[in-house]
Amino acid sequence: xxxxxxxxxxxxxxxxxxxxxxxxxxxxxxxxxxxxxxxxxxxxxxxxxxxxxxxxxxxxxxxxxxxxxxxxxxxxxxxxxxxxxxxxxxxxxxxxxxxxxxxxxxxxxxxxxxxxxxxxxxxxxxxxxxxxxxxxxxxxxxxxxxxxxxxxxxxxxxxxxxxxxxxxxxxxxxxxxxxxxxxxxxxxxxxxxxxxxxxxxxxxxxxxxxxxxxxxxxxxxxxxxxxxxxxxxxxxxxxxxxxxxxxxxxxxxxxxxxxxxxxxxxxxxxxxxxxxxxxxxxxxxxxxxxxxxxxxxxxxxxxxxxxxxxxxxxxxxxxxxxxxxxxxxxxxxxxxxxxxxxxxxxxxxxxxxxxxxxx
Amino acid sequence: xxxxxxxxxxxxxxxxxxxxxxxxxxxxxxxxxxxxxxxxxxxxxxxxxxxxxxxxxxxxxxxxxxxxxxxxxxxxxxxxxxxxxxxxxxxxxxxxxxxxxxxxxxxxxxxxxxxxxxxxxxxxxxxxxxxxxxxxxxxxxxxxxxxxxxxxxxxxxxxxxxxxxxxxxxxxxxxxxxxxxxxxxxxxxxxxxxxxxxxxxxxxxxxxxxxxxxxxxxxxxxxxxxxxxxxxxxxxxxxxxxxxxxxxxxxx
Numbered sequence: 001x002x003x004x005x006x007x008x009x010x011x012x013x014x015x016x017x018x019x020x021x022x023x024x025x026x027x028x029x030x031x032x033x034x035x036x037x038x039x040x041x042x043x044x045x046x047x048x049x050x051x052x053x054x055x056x057x058x059x060x061x062x063x064x065x066x067x068x069x070x071x072x073x074x075x076x077x078x079x080x081x082x083x084x085x086x087x088x089x090x091x092x093x094x095x096x097x098x099x100x101x102x103x104x105x106x107x108x109x110x111x112x113x114x115x116x117x118x119x120x121x122x123x124x125x126x127x128x129x130x131x132x133x134x135x136x137x138x139x140x141x142x143x144x145x146x147x148x149x150x151x152x153x154x155x156x157x158x159x160x161x162x163x164x165x166x167x168x169x170x171x172x173x174x175x176x177x178x179x180x181x182x183x184x185x186x187x188x189x190x191x192x193x194x195x196x197x198x199x200x201x202x203x204x205x206x207x208x209x210x211x212x213x214x215x216x217x218x219x220x221x222x223x224x225x226x227x228x229x230x231x232x233x234x235x236x237x238x239x240x241x242x243x244x245x246x247x248x249x250x251x252x253x254x255x256x257x258x259x260x261x262x263x264x265x266x267x268x269x270x271x272x273x274x275x276x277x278x279x280x281x282x283x284x285x286x287x288x289x290x291x292x293x294x295x296x297x298x299x300x301x302x303x304x305x306x307x308x309x310x311x312x313x314x315x316x317x318x319x320x321x322x323x324x325x326x327x328x329x330x331x332x333x334x335x336x337x338x339x340x341x342x343x344x345x346x347x348x349x350x351x352x353x354x355x356x357x358x359x
Numbered sequence: 360x361x362x363x364x365x366x367x368x369x370x371x372x373x374x375x376x377x378x379x380x381x382x383x384x385x386x387x388x389x390x391x392x393x394x395x396x397x398x399x400x401x402x403x404x405x406x407x408x409x410x411x412x413x414x415x416x417x418x419x420x421x422x423x424x425x426x427x428x429x430x431x432x433x434x435x436x437x438x439x440x441x442x443x444x445x446x447x448x449x450x451x452x453x454x455x456x457x458x459x460x461x462x463x464x465x466x467x468x469x470x471x472x473x474x475x476x477x478x479x480x481x482x483x484x485x486x487x488x489x490x491x492x493x494x495x496x497x498x499x500x501x502x503x504x505x506x507x508x509x510x511x512x513x514x515x516x517x518x519x520x521x522x523x524x525x526x527x528x529x530x531x532x533x534x535x536x537x538x539x540x541x542x543x544x545x546x547x548x549x550x551x552x553x554x555x556x557x558x559x560x561x562x563x564x565x566x567x568x569x570x571x572x573x574x575x576x577x578x579x580x581x582x583x584x585x586x587x588x589x590x591x592x593x594x595x596x597x598x599x600x601x602x603x604x605x606x607x608x609x610x611x
Contacts, residue, residue, distance in 0.1 A: 203470050210456045210467040213500075217454035220411065221468045221514055222442030277458070 026186060029056065030179045050298020051291060053178035057250060059290035060185040064192060064243030066270040066282040068236040071196050073268075074277030075205070076232035077212030082123060082139035084264035085146035086237040089119045090244025091254050092150055095163045105168035109242055116241020117234040119146070124233030128226050143264060151256040162255035165248050181250065188246075189283075192239055197279055199235070208232055212277075269330050275342025284341045288329075293322045361430035362386040363522045363554040364410065368424035369434075371402075371409050371578075375418065379405045380578045382424070387522060392548055392555045394565035394586065397575035398599055403558045404451065406575070407526050410556075411448050412438035429521060443471050447520025447553070451527040453507045457500020461491050461510055464499050468514035484513035487543055505536035512540065516547055523547070525557045529564065537561075541568055562599065566590045574598060 033053045036043055069083050093115040097108045119142075126138035154163055167176040175181050199205045211218040211225050219225055248254040266289060274285025299314055313321045337344050364387040371380040380402045387393045397403050408414045410426055412433070426434040428444055436444075456464050465484055469477045485492040488509045494502060499510055508528060515523060525544070529537040541564070547553055559565035566572060572589040574582035582594050589595060 203466075206459070206463055206467050207470060209459055209463075213456035213458050214454050216413070216416065217450055217456065218467070219413065219416075219438045220442070220448045220450050220454075222439050222471045222518065223467065224437070224439040 029053075030182050034179060046298055049291075049295045051294060053182055055291055055294050057178055057181045057185055058247075059287055060182070060189050061243055061247050061250060062267075062270070062290050063189050063283050063286040064246070065240055065267045066274065066286040067189075067192055067196060067279060068239035068243070069267045070271040070274070070277065070279065070282040071200075071239075072232055072236035074271060074275075074282075075200055075212060076208045076229065076236075077215075078124075078127060078229060078232060079136050080123075080139040080236075081136060081261070081264050081268065082142040082146075083240055083267045084259040084261065085123070085143045086116050086120060086240035087244030087247060087263065088146050088150045088256070088259035089116050089237070090241035090246075091163070091248035091259070092153055093241065094165065094245035094248055095153075095157075098165070098168070099163070100157070105170055108168075109245060112245040113238040113242045116244075117238040119241070120237025121230050121234045123237065124230045127229045127233070140261075143261060147256060147259065150259065154256050160255075162253045163248070164253050165251075167252070168249050175249070185246070193279060193283070196239075200279070204228065204231070209277075269326065271340070272330055273333050273340055275340030276338075278340065278342030281340050281342030288341075289326070292325070296322055296325065361427070362388045363391075363429055364556065365427040365430075366406075366410070366424070367427070369406075369409060369421065369426065370423040371405055371414065371419055372422050373405075373417070373419040378422070378578060379419065380409065383575075383578075383580055385573055385580065385583075387554050387556050390548065390552045390554055391571065392545075392557065392569045394562075394569035394572040394589075395556055395558045395575065396562050396565060396572055396589070396595075400577075401575040401598075402578040403575055404526065405578075407448075407524055407556075407558060409434070411446060411524060412436055412441045442518060442520075445519075445521035447515040447518055447523040449508075449511050449515045449523065449525045449528065451558075452530060453504070453511045455499040455502075455507045455510050455514070457498065459499055460496050461499055461502075462495045464510055464514050465491075465517055468517045471518045480517040480519070484517050487516075487546065488513055504532050505540070508532060508536075508540055509543075512544070512547075516551070516553070519551060520553060523553050523555045525555060525559075527558055527560060529559060529561050537564070544568075562595065563590075 030053055032038055032043075033048065033051060033056065036045075036048060065083060065087065068086075069080065072078050072080055090112045093112040094108055097103045097111045098105070103111065123139060123142040127135050130138060158164070167174055169175065170184075173180065175184055200209065207218065207223045208228055210221075211223055211228055215225055244259070247258075251258070270285035270289045271282055272285070273288055274283070275281030296314070297318055310321075333340055339346070364385070366383055366385040369380055369383040369385075370378065372378050383402075383406065385393075385406075395403050395406065405414075405419065408417060408419065409421060412435075414420060421434055424434075425432050428441070428446060431444070433441055433444060433446070442448075456467065459467070462481065465481055466477065469480045472480055485495075490506055491509055491513060494506065499507065502510070512525075512528075528540060528544075532540075544555065544557075545568070548555060557565055557569060566586045566589060569586050571585050572583065573580050574589060574595065576598050581598065582589055582592055584592075
């Protein structure tokens with residue numbers, strides 16, 4: 001009777017095994033990317049996919065944006081195209097509390113988070129009265145209001161070249177190299193991720209997901225959807241605002257144009273690609289969105305004018321090619337995998353489970 | 360002793376439609392089961408909305424009268440507050456949270472309970488509907504209609520309401536399943552002492568199940584009494600079939 005019961009060899013590590021593997025890999029990543037060598041074995045630029053630590057750091061910052069937007073849109077069901085506004089709020093708050101008032105960096109970050117929560121709660125107020133498309137338009141209005149205020153602020157206190165940000169320091173630890181930034185950003189993203197995950201498992205998180213699925217039914221079992229909406233908006237924008245402040249610090253100079261409408265749209269694209277309502281999906285979406293351009297860019301030295309249409313595009317119109325690929329990616333995901341990478345992974349897992357249980 | 364639900368002279372109007380309920384008096388005694396009958400458009404759903412505080416979501420408002428829950432005036436309170444005061448609801452069309460698992464659905468319903476009582480509540484629902492225990496981890500939106508209706512019922516009863524409003528439970532379900540669910544509804548009434556107001560298209564089913572009944576017609580209560588009285592009254596036939604049909608040709 002024991003003939004069909006042959007389990008495949010134990011390929012799955014225990015949960016702890018995976019955790020240690022990933023922690024090790026992430027800890028080794030800065031060494032890999034700065035020394036351009038894997039355990040002493042030199043790797044070419046192409047083998048490293050043309051990636052540097054700067055792209056990784058910007059990706060980590062974008063992950064804050066994607067996570068917070070997915071929390072709001074995917075988990076609470078509130079579509080917002082005002083996410084750039086909350087990033088801008090954070091950048092502006094950092095300029096006020098650091099450049100103008102000279103607060104220490106950790107306090108500045110806290111203040112940025114609180115300012116974001118405040119602006120976010122205000123931006124969420126229309127959600128008490130209007131629904132669906134009308135609400136989306138109200139978030140667009142928020143975007144333009146904040147963009148205007150940012151522009152006025154920039155011109156009043158700074159000038160056309162933008163707001164300069166000095167490298168922040170926590171005690172003696174100055175965030176002035178990519179490796180140090182990485183050491184700061186990675187734990188922060190992990191912390192935010194775990195915090196949001198815990199929040200979704202809590203009573204309120206459950207009520208929030210219920211509200212996303214059916215507002216009326218949620219009300220009928222005692223969920224106060226109005227308070228819940230404002231809370232979701234406040235938390236999401238607080239995180240986005242911290243992301244915006246870090247973004248400004250990392251670039252060390254930011255103008256109002258940095259936070260335009262396509263900056264907001266990119267986060268929507270990230271969560272579409274990653275998967276609506278999935279926190280791991282947000283991370284994957286942000287990674288694809290931030291790393292793909294430089295990976296594509298890395299291919300261009302491999303190609304030349306004779307490389308056919310794609311090769312020619314790679315050399316002459318790299319930016320357009322990246323745009324084209326991104327647009328196609330979003331369209332393909334919307335049509336064929338509306339649940340994003342997270343949905344694809346879930347399907348694959350189910351398939352494997354079914355395959356293992358086959359008679 | 361005050362009844363669980365006491366409606367006095369309730370009138371309701373919608374912004375775009377005018378008066379939908381006019382001077383409705385109704386009461387549901389403690390532990391009693393009351394059927395609310397009437398043809399389409401008679402105002403049954405409007406009455407449920409007025410009682411549960413969901414009127415303003417549909418641009419309606421109470422123009423006169425009041426609703427009391429165990430003696431306390433509740434008309435005008437928001438819906439989520441009413442749930443905490445003991446008003447449970449099984450909405451029309453089931454409306455389960457489809458991306459949430461069965462257990463998560465129940466946990467949303469149990470959120471008004473103290474944390475220590477949640478597990479007991481879950482056990483009670485699973486005891487009543489063993490099917491839900493089997494499907495605990497399954498996403499609710501991909502279950503059969505009957506199972507979703509069981510879940511909607513479990514989600515409402517887990518909060519231990521004093522009054523349970525059940526709206527069109529039989530909608531789109533096979534008669535056998537409906538009968539089963541109604542049996543469990545009786546069990547809930549007996550074990551928890553929950554009073555119920557049941558809206559039902561299938562008048563015969565509702566009258567065999569309830570102790571008393573109200574018949575609504577064009578926003579007014581035209582008939583009320585014990586289930587047997589209401590069933591025997593010729594007004595029942597006319598309001599469902601139309602007057603001309605019954606009065607005109609009595610021979611089949």
